[in-house]
Amino acid sequence: MKTFLAQIFAKYIVQKDKKWINNPVSTQEKILLDLIDRAKNTTFGKDHHFDQIKSYEDFKRLVPVQDYEGLRKYFDQVVEGKVDVLWPGKPIYLAKTSGTTSGTKYIPLSKESIPYHINSARNALLHYVNETGNANFLKGKMIFLQGSPILEEKKGLKFGRLSGIVAHYVPKYLQTNRMPSWETNCIEEWETKVDEVVRETIPENMTLISGIPPWLIMYFERLLKVSGKENIQNLFPELQLMVTGGVNYEPYREKVNQLIGRNIDCIQTYPASEGFIAYQDTQKKEDLLLLLNNGMFYEFIPVDEFHQDAPTRISIKDVEIGKDYVLIMNTNAGLWGYNIGDTVRFTSINPYRIVVSGRIKHFTSAFGEHVIAHEVEHALQKTLEIHKASVSEFTVAPQVNPVDGLPYHEWFVEFENYPNDLAEFAKELDLQMQKQNVYYQDLITGNILRNLVLTTVKKDAFQEYMKSIGKLGGQNKVPRLANDRSIADEFYVLNLTDKHN
Template structure:
């Protein structure tokens, strides 16, 4: 065993002991966090406007701080971006994370001196908990690759601005810097396809042991490696590859294809990072779910997803949540986001400790007929049938067809890129439809009541989603294909790629 891996095991043991102190006492950790956040921001413009000095408990907080999305909070954020201090949080932010909003155009998410270390600590601890549980630390002795956005930062009124993954690239711990790939120069390439080609050239002959990134873009990297090597699987290119770290999307739709590319099953760690904060990570290889980080400078709130669009939805603290219920996630952070709707839905699969799964996006659903089908349901329906029949899926998305031709009933149209399409597509589609009916009673009622016909699968060409994302200027980085749409905009963009 090399020195670095030996020291990593010692450090991992120390860190896990610290995690255990709040892991099984998360409600108390959240209460401390809320009190600290309110106290530290009481003299900011936002704190004064919302009478933070009068807040004694969570009920007081709810009464004074409404739930807002980015657009609602934008008047404050615009003052932050303009360079004013003490607006949402004390001082100016260290960074502004630049993201692409679906309705807001470019969004600027503040990252403070207090919040940035929590991003780094959570990413580090995800690896250390894996080391502590498995005893495997040998990956730290080889090369590590993080497929991420460009680390080039701009300045806006004295504040560094960039993509979150690019910002984090500057803050990788020193003990990992020598192992990290790709090079800074390659990481700065803006065109994603050129960047992946350059990464392949740099890494194909290296001892790559850990690979991290969003699954569809990692798959692109694997495809190019296989092509460059004359058809080799990843296990034969990187003989010591042993750990895959991912986040941003559900891994299950990509698992079969990625494991086929690798040529063996691989240990994986799921993470839940966002520009707004690092929310959760997988802390066990034997238990399901992501550990909610209750002691990381964020106070969480939860709105039952069916109430989200109500005038006065129920707002719950961690102490009040229940198992297996879908909640919209609301953040209050040590970077100054207050009552902030991040747009994700989650559900708890454990309350001791508090563990979650991400179930979708609050705005990514289909309810053109009142069915309110969510991402978790469509993924389960398609993958359960595909796995049963040995069918591999590259990517898919679903949209409603409200105005079909030829007097047909309306239906859900599934745009699917298969590795190899089913022999009997109609039978396959019918099985998927039945699986969705079992997951969603409203959809079942609409089918039974002849309001909707069963779903239609439209097969797309190879690389259809990659080419579509490229045409939209959203290839690579942190960009993801929406799993669901409540309109036809994405569907119309994909129609040119129908097989």
């Protein structure tokens, strides 16, 4: 009955979505004016003359682009329990996130925004059901591993991780299938939690597994160690679908499929505390459908202009395919001109589809090259294909002051399957990087930089590093890129490099 009803409901949702997919610009313009009208009597709305805003041009003139620090005085008032600050009334939750410069951040979730977080996750699955006709995963057990659902309460507000908050909204029809148990989800210590998840799920018929790719790999490896099975397919023969988010799945796909023992369908998603932004709506493409009818108005600033005094600031109608933009959000939870720190690249404008290309704060540009995550991921993926190798994880950092020779980019790579020739692999990787970033190529050919240096690291080195800084598990992930040696030096301090060097 579940599978039959899911197929009917999936068809309805897909048809409903086509209305805004076919009218993207007018949908976004309507959302902006609706957001402005609803928030015009808030403290922020009065401070920024929302009553004078009649168009996007008015909005840009009156509302600046800001990050968490720029809006902190308003967030602090919200945390203190004041009403009508950024959005009418009080938020029903504050999602706790960790920032590199702001410490713990508190992102408001309103009664208007919460349904979009829940329904978007549901709709991602329904688009899959509609396209493939497969709803059999509903018959078995499904993991939705989240942060602890235990919430703090202060001054009439509930605080918690977004994943813990949404745990309270799992639909009743999925409750009987849901894994792990509530008690296990409440465990804070990550390795203990994974051990309990393994214990609970080994005897079950798992059909859907959801998590960020590094967690999936850690979970699968623990399963195989405990069960003694050759691969996950032998343990969970009915496993049909994975749902991932948080990082680009492509660098992990081969490793995950290897652990499973076969290729498996995967839905990539782009959820954030600020809003559910995009999901993969078809198995025929790897890019994500930008959700333009989710109570959020998006703006975009070209990455190469972001640090200028007056960068170009555009709406959806003016974006270009293949260009990297800093994503700016305005939401029905009260975020205004808010820079969430992510960069996106459009792969299509009919419909609007994106890939997450990196973090505006995560880049390598010691010499003005401004290498971003999408470039290093693509270069590595091409090189792995050529050399028939696979990796578990990697990160890149500059070496500005080497003991001898020219400066270089140093790649720390945890191989799953090593290439036959590491030197040739490094040479090919450097060539692929030059294809991805013309500024990097100019620095190499101009003898400002020498070719990259490949430093291999021990198995589980990245897990050890994350554990050493107290950020193992959950939604925590190692940055693909850094503009300093803070991460790189720790790999040497912790003795995580291996004998292949």
